[in-house]
Amino acid sequence: MEPPRGFLSWLWNFICFIPFFVGLLLLGTFKGIILCPLICLLMVVGISGIVLSLWPMHWFWTYYSILSAKHLGPVLKFVLCFGALPIPLILWPVVSIVASIIGGAAYGFFSPVLATFDAVGESKDNQLFHCIYDGTWDTIKGCFTVIRDFGDFCYHSYRSFMQDLRQRTPPNGEHYEIRLLYLPGALIAGILGIVVDVFMISFIAIFKSPIMLFKGWHRLFNDLIGREGPFLETICVPFAGLIILLWPLAVVGSVLGSIASSLFLGAYAGIVAYQESSILLGLRYIVASLSIYDEYSNDILDMPEGSCFPRLTYRRVDGQSLSAGLRTSSSSSRPSSFHDPPSRMNSLKEPMIDLKPLELLDSLFKACQHHGETMVCEGIITSTDIEDAKSSKGSQVISIGLPAFCILEALLRSAKANSAGLLLSDNVEISSTNRPKETFFDWFLNPLLIIKDQIRAENLSESEEEYLYRLVLLSGDPERLKNSTTVMPPESERRQAELEALARRLRGITKSISRYLTFRRRFDSLVKKLSEELSKKKGSCQSTNGSRSLSRSKSAFGRLFSQKSSNGKTSYRGSERESQPDERDVDIV
Numbered sequence: 001m002e003p004p005r006g007f008l009s010w011l012w013n014f015i016c017f018i019p020f021f022v023g024l025l026l027l028g029t030f031k032g033i034i035l036c037p038l039i040c041l042l043m044v045v046g047i048s049g050i051v052l053s054l055w056p057m058h059w060f061w062t063y064y065s066i067l068s069a070k071h072l073g074p075v076l077k078f079v080l081c082f083g084a085l086p087i088p089l090i091l092w093p094v095v096s097i098v099a100s101i102i103g104g105a106a107y108g109f110f111s112p113v114l115a116t117f118d119a120v121g122e123s124k125d126n127q128l129f130h131c132i133y134d135g136t137w138d139t140i141k142g143c144f145t146v147i148r149d150f151g152d153f154c155y156h157s158y159r160s161f162m163q164d165l166r167q168r169t170p171p172n173g174e175h176y177e178i179r180l181l182y183l184p185g186a187l188i189a190g191i192l193g194i195v196v197d198v199f200m201i202s203f204i205a206i207f208k209s210p211i212m213l214f215k216g217w218h219r220l221f222n223d224l225i226g227r228e229g230p231f232l233e234t235i236c237v238p239f240a241g242l243i244i245l246l247w248p249l250a251v252v253g254s255v256l257g258s259i260a261s262s263l264f265l266g267a268y269a270g271i272v273a274y275q276e277s278s279i280l281l282g283l284r285y286i287v288a289s290l291s292i293y294d295e296y297s298n299d300i301l302d303m304p305e306g307s308c309f310p311r312l313t314y315r316r317v318d319g320q321s322l323s324a325g326l327r328t329s330s331s332s333s334r335p336s337s338f339h340d341p342p343s344r345m346n347s348l349k350e351p352m353i354d355l356k357p358l359e360l361l362d363s364l365f366k367a368c369q370h371h372g373e374t375m376v377c378e379g380i381i382t383s384t385d386i387e388d389a390k391s392s393k394g395s396q397v398i399s400i401g402l403p404a405f406c407i408l409e410a411l412l413r414s415a416k417a418n419s420a421g422l423l424l425s426d427n428v429e430i431s432s433t434n435r436p437k438e439t440f441f442d443w444f445l446n447p448l449l450i451i452k453d454q455i456r457a458e459n460l461s462e463s464e465e466e467y468l469y470r471l472v473l474l475s476g477d478p479e480r481l482k483n484s485t486t487v488m489p490p491e492s493e494r495r496q497a498e499l500e501a502l503a504r505r506l507r508g509i510t511k512s513i514s515r516y517l518t519f520r521r522r523f524d525s526l527v528k529k530l531s532e533e534l535s536k537k538k539g540s541c542q543s544t545n546g547s548r549s550l551s552r553s554k555s556a557f558g559r560l561f562s563q564k565s566s567n568g569k570t571s572y573r574g575s576e577r578e579s580q581p582d583e584r585d586v587d588i589v
Helices: 007-068 074-084 086-118 127-133 137-167 180-226 234-275 279-300 322-332 344-349 357-378 383-390 396-416 439-458 462-474 478-483 493-513 519-536 541-547
Strands: 570-572
Touching (some): 007 137, 086 234, 234 279, 383 396, 396 493
């Protein structure tokens, strides 16, 4: 909708907006006050029960994994077990319970408020009903979802981390060891860094908080008057008005976040002192860290560049020092599609789809469900795989291979289309303009973009693509990978090693994605659907196979994984005919 033109039109819209906004705010606040105690109680009881029940297992499994780690030396294991581990393990229940109280209260209050404003969206029918109902039962279900995801993370993701710690091999056959001689100096530097940084950064953050408050309000009110930024679309106006009211809370949150981050920023002085074998360089880092934070806060608040603190050099390595490379390291390590952030005006002129990590994860599991159903019918995914996926042991074919298979398909599609980002099946491209803004998303996206560029540079043939698909799907089951002899590896040993390296990296990234908070809940739903598909279509897969084939890039998919039994006969074989992709194909990351 076009913004109003003329002062009188704007004034009339503003007068009409005030009672509309106040009414929604009062209704949302009323629902939040009612639900806040209930949600807080549920969150505290659920999270406290999970933490306390798993606490003995966390103690035992953490110590067992540290002592069993092959890449850690004996002295380092001793220091970790008796010096470093007890403190976080003791504080873990306290921090979790306090965080559940704060998070439960915030979620129980703000979720109904935001849902009330969202209920007046232009796509909603019967807006009065949704204003009253939205944010009530959905908030309660969301609370149980958070508890479920937290439990999955504390059990499944934690065990995955510990398993990697035990199975990691020493690099070049050498153990990681600690030098006891430099440990006291590192501890002194770390303690001094925490004391100095917490005090000084807290002072700087509190001193600059009024600037952040008034500059933020100034920008928001300018956008309100000019109908720009968050006030451009009519549907966003109530949320933008809510931002104006809640902006002081955002300022308080930024100050608290700065104080919390100062603990880690100061403690890093101990790491610098230990790495450089010099307590003096650790002390120089403490001064440099204040300059780093001061300059960063000036950039955020659009204040004059520079800092009143000196930027001392605290690295003496031959290459570029950390203090000199802070400005360029983050940009140089990113793919080219992330170098230039989009301008504010361009983002307002062109419509774009704002992608969210959870939406992308849902899309990935839609692709996994579709391809998994086809693999069940083809005989590639067996009942043993599904039973293993249901057990605590897990199935490498379903839990890692199947998601990696779908991600590889998106990477190949993007490479063939010369896309700067990742091209989804519906021609939506994940790029710098619409990618999720969460920092942890870059941990997964940037490596995938690098693999996409490597695949483009390799210029794979069709047989090499099929071999790469087979490696990605079946590498977790060496026996089955060895028996799937339909697609032969490349004749060049170097080419074969390159494809195997790509498959290992892609499976490693997929394993990291599997530790995402909501992954396990979606994975359990996927396994349940595949189990139902297996029991329902054991006798009808052959007749329905042609209507649900994969995309053209895997036309030989049925032949790809035909597997021989011990007597040399084919135990199962997919359809060898090529059919057109069905409209149900969802090949998306």
